[in-house]
Amino acid sequence: MSPRSSATIRDVAALAGVSHQTVSRVINNNERVAPKTRARVEAAIAELGYQPNAIARFMTEGCTYTLACISPNLTDYTFASIMEGAEMEARRQGYFVISASAPDAQTFAQLVHQLVDSQRTEGLLAINPYIDERYTHLPETVPTVLIGAMARQAKYGAVALDEEFAGRQATQHLVASGHKRITLITGPLVEDCSSERRAGYLSALQAGGITPDPRLVFEGDWSATSGDAAIHHWLDTGTQFSALFAQNDRMAVGAIRALRDAGLHVPEDVSVVGFDDMPLASYFDPPLTTIRQDIFSIGREAARQLIWQIEHPAEPTPKLKIATQLVIRHSTSLYKEVP
C-alpha cells in the first residue's frame, strides 16, 4: 500500500513557525489563538493544501463517527429507502454509514465481526434480523437498532411498522366492501412481519363476523412468481374467493397477472390489496390499492435512535412502531354477487 502523501499537522506548524499544537487549535477552531497566529497558520494550511487526517483523529478521539447498516440486500426498494433515510439522518448528525448486504446469516455474522467488533463502527443498524438465524449474531457490546422487526431482547432498539394494524387495515377495507371469501398471500412465515400481518388479517375477519378458512391462506416468498403460484393453487383446487390481500405489491402484481391469464378481471371478479405502495404501483393495470408505509422515516428514526444510544449508553433502548396508511386505487371494488 502506498503511503499517504499529504501534509501533516507538523508540516503546517513548521511552515507557519508555530508548534503543531497551535495548528491543532486552529483546525478545531474553538480555542483561543491570537488572530495574527491564526492567520499565519491558515495561510500555511492553504499553501500546503493541508487536510486533517480523519483516521488519526478517530484514533485519539476514540470514535469513528461511522455506523454499519446490514441489509439482506441493497436493491429492494424498501430496504434501499430505509438505508437512504438512515444515511441522511446519520449525515445530518455527523456520522457516515457503511452499508453491506448479507444474503445469509453466516455472511451477517462475518460482517458484524469485521465491522462492529473491530471497533470500526460505533453501532449497527440491522434490517430484517429475523429472516433467519442472523439475530443470534447481533453484537453484544455495541448499540444496535433492529429495523423491520421488534426486538426480542430488551437490549436492542427497534423500529418497525405496526404490522398487525396494517394487516387489519388492508383486510378491513375488503370486509367493508362486502367480501366474505378473502384470500391471503403471506411472506415467509418465519418472518415476524408475515405472521403479524396475518394476525391482523384474522382479526379483521373475525371483527367482520367471518370465520377464517385456512385454505384461503397461501405462504409466498415475496416474489411476483409466488403470487402467481398462489392463484394457480386456488384455481386448481376450485377454491371460491372474491378478494385477495397480498402481503407485498410484487406478489399482488403476480397474482393479478395470473388472474388475468385465467380470464378473471380485477377488480370486477376479484379485488386485490397489496402492501408497500412501491414506485409505479399506480401505473399497474389496474392501479393498485395498497398499504403505504413511510419507509423513509423508518430509516431516519432508526439512525436517530442508534446515534442516541451511542451518545447515551446508559439510557434504555426505545422501540418504535410506525403507522401505515391505506391507499385506495382501482384494484378493489364492492362485492357483487355472482349470478
Added chain:
Amino acid sequence: MSPRSSATIRDVAALAGVSHQTVSRVINNNERVAPKTRARVEAAIAELGYQPNAIARFMTEGCTYTLACISPNLTDYTFASIMEGAEMEARRQGYFVISASAPDAQTFAQLVHQLVDSQRTEGLLAINPYIDERYTHLPETVPTVLIGAMARQAKYGAVALDEEFAGRQATQHLVASGHKRITLITGPLVEDCSSERRAGYLSALQAGGITPDPRLVFEGDWSATSGDAAIHHWLDTGTQFSALFAQNDRMAVGAIRALRDAGLHVPEDVSVVGFDDMPLASYFDPPLTTIRQDIFSIGREAARQLIWQIEHPAEPTPKLKIATQLVIRHSTSLYKEVP
C-alpha cells in the same frame, strides 16, 4: 463520547506474560512464534475476548480499506444495483464501502471533502457525475472511477454502458418492424447518456432510410409523469406516430398509461420500447419490450477497477463499456398500415 471498552494488545500481552509485540505477531499470524508461546497468547486472546482495533491498524498501515460511493440517491433500482455489485466486489477484496446520496452538486462536493480529502477512504466511486456540476468537484489526489458516464478527463477511470449502441439497438428493433414515425422520449439532455442514446436513435433511423423529425423527440426527466406528458404533447399537436422509444422504463410505463387513457392500444396502435428492464417490467400490461443492462456487473467492474487503481497508482486508468441486450416482450409489434 464513551471510551472504548475492550482489551488492548497490551492487556493480552500482560496476561500471556509476553511483550505486546509477540501478540502482534500472533494476530498477524505470518510471523515466527514458538508454538507454545502462540498457544499461550491465543488463550489470553480468547479469555479477554480481545479484538484488534481496526482504527489503530489503519493508522499504522496508512490504509483504511474503505471506499466511498456517492450516488444521486440510494433508492433508484439501477443505482442500488450498481452499489450492491460494487459493495460485494469490494468486500471480496477486503474493502468496505461508505455509500452516500448527493441530491445536488454542493452536497456532492461536501461529501468528497469529508470522505475522500480527509483520507477516510481510499478512493471514490461516483455514480452519474455529469448530471450537474458535480464533476467539477471530483477528487484530485485519490483514485476515482466514474459510473454511468465516460470520463471527460483521462485521470479518472470509468465504467458505463455503450449508450449509443443501446439506443441504436432499441430503435433498430422498431425500424425492422416496419415503423417509420418513431418517437423518442429522452432523459434530461444534460446527461450524457440521454444524448448518446439519442445519437443511437438517430443513427438507426438513418440506417433505415428514415429522415429524423425533431418534432418526434421529447425531453423527459426519467419520471413516469414525463412519459405521460410526452404523449399528451404529441396527441395535442396532432403528431402522427406508430412507435415510441422511451429512454427508461418508467417513462415508457407513463407513456403507455397515457396512450391507453387516450383510447390507443399498445402494441396494436403504438409499439413501445423501454430501457433498463426494471423489476416487474414483464408484469406491466403489456409486458415491456426493453433494453436490459447488466447493472450488477457495472458496479462490480467499477469496484474492481477502483481497487486496482488504489493498489497500482502508477498505471493508466482504464475505461470500460458494457454491452446491452434487447429483450422483446409484448409492447412492440409489426407495423400495420392504418386503414
Added chain:
DNA sequence: ATGAAAGCGCTAACAA
C-alpha cells in the same frame, strides 16, 4: 524466537 524502541497524525493535559 522474542523484546525494546520508535513512530503513524492527532488531541489532551500540563507548563510556561
Added chain:
DNA sequence: TTGTTAGCGCTTTCAT
C-alpha cells in the same frame, strides 16, 4: 496565548 510532553493501539524497525 503558546509550547512541551504524553499518549491513543498498533506495526515496523532493530536488537538481543
